[in-house]
Amino acid sequence: GRRVALLGTGIALPDRILTNDELSRMVDTSDAWIQERTGIRVRHIAEPGQLTSDLAAEAAERALSAAGIPAESIDMILVGTNSPDTLFPGVGPKVQGKIGAPKAGACDVQAGCTGSIYALSMAVTGIASGIWNHVLVIGAEVLSPLLDWEDRNTCVLFGDGAGAVILGPAPEGTRGFISADLRAEGEFHDLITLPAGMAQRPASLETVAGREHYVQMKGNDVFKFVNRKLPAFLKDFLEKSDLKASEVANWIFHQANLRIIDGVLRRLDVDPAKAYVDLDHLGNTSAASVFIALHEAVEEKVLGRGDLVVMTSFGAGMTYGAIAFEL
Numbered sequence: 001g002r003r004v005a006l007l008g009t010g011i012a013l014p015d016r017i018l019t020n021d022e023l024s025r026m027v028d029t030s031d032a033w034i035q036e037r038t039g040i041r042v043r044h045i046a047e048p049g050q051l052t053s054d055l056a057a058e059a060a061e062r063a064l065s066a067a068g069i070p071a072e073s074i075d076m077i078l079v080g081t082n083s084p085d086t087l088f089p090g091v092g093p094k095v096q097g098k099i100g101a102p103k104a105g106a107c108d109v110q111a112g113c114t115g116s117i118y119a120l121s122m123a124v125t126g127i128a129s130g131i132w133n134h135v136l137v138i139g140a141e142v143l144s145p146l147l148d149w150e151d152r153n154t155c156v157l158f159g160d161g162a163g164a165v166i167l168g169p170a171p172e173g174t175r176g177f178i179s180a181d182l183r184a185e186g187e188f189h190d191l192i193t194l195p196a197g198m199a200q201r202p203a204s205l206e207t208v209a210g211r212e213h214y215v216q217m218k219g220n221d222v223f224k225f226v227n228r229k230l231p232a233f234l235k236d237f238l239e240k241s242d243l244k245a246s247e248v249a250n251w252i253f254h255q256a257n258l259r260i261i262d263g264v265l266r267r268l269d270v271d272p273a274k275a276y277v278d279l280d281h282l283g284n285t286s287a288a289s290v291f292i293a294l295h296e297a298v299e300e301k302v303l304g305r306g307d308l309v310v311m312t313s314f315g316a317g318m319t320y321g322a323i324a325f326e327l
């Protein structure tokens, strides 16, 4: 197949910033606890009425102009999200309409926080095989309306935001996509859920009273799951990809918890300073986090042309995955 490269990135963040101190006036928590246990200081939160499709379209427009590609040239739009404006239609078709991409198909990829990496891999496959030429891949979330602002176990962790990347045939001299591996372990499906509102738990007075329309997470079980699975998975991923850890210029991890990023890299004998971190000011933006981090790392020249980057994520499902590019 053809070589496939990242041609441009863009992000969108809501203006409103929510601090740990503000949170400590809403639930029984503290700035010290949140910083120590997660690394998060502040996060962006959408205004009422500001939707995932709004942030997604804004990030998309910026990625298109960074890549110098008109919306008319986009053949497919794939959106990794866990907080679509509505269950259906998806965010993808709404973005297609907003940015005016007349030739593009569009859909969402729902795979927890790993959705954007799943979507990226699908985009690569479609371009390499010749089905598509240019694909817009977005990770976007407005999870804040789906959070229980009385539950300190979850509400302190997440932030809203969107990141977009344009993928296309690699320019001369660019290696681009190297390899990807995507996994799911459905026996752990109950670790992160939004329990009610669908067939399994249709909306009722009971589900509302039980706060079942909000995200629920067994945080410590997720923490242990990721620390158990990810180091061996990434070691195996590098080996299969014929890459050495020392060749990776920077690691773009899902920005859930600083202790997870540090712990996993230590187990790989990699200096944690090799991982780009923005969760301190963004929190966990779920499926958006790897694309936002990639964009910021490129903006800050932590990553540049020719650099080897590994993006890796994990989330509800449980899903996890990794994808490697030479930029």
Ligand code: ACO
Pocket: 028, 029, 030, 033, 034, 037, 038, 082, 112, 113, 114, 152, 153, 156, 192, 219, 220, 221, 222, 223, 256, 257, 284, 286, 314, 315, 316
């Ligand atoms: N403020 C103060 N105390 C708190 C808070 C808070 N916000 N939240 C929990 N605690 C308390 C707990 O109640 C518990 O108290 P106890 O000892 O009296 O029972 C204590 O702190 C320790 O709780 P743990 O859950 O064991 O703390 P842990 O060190 O595991 O940190 C955290 C919790 C930050 C949630 C961590 O487990 C984590 O980051 N897990 C991973 C979550 C994640 O990465 N999710 C990503 C996927 S998200 C997606 O796909 C949408």
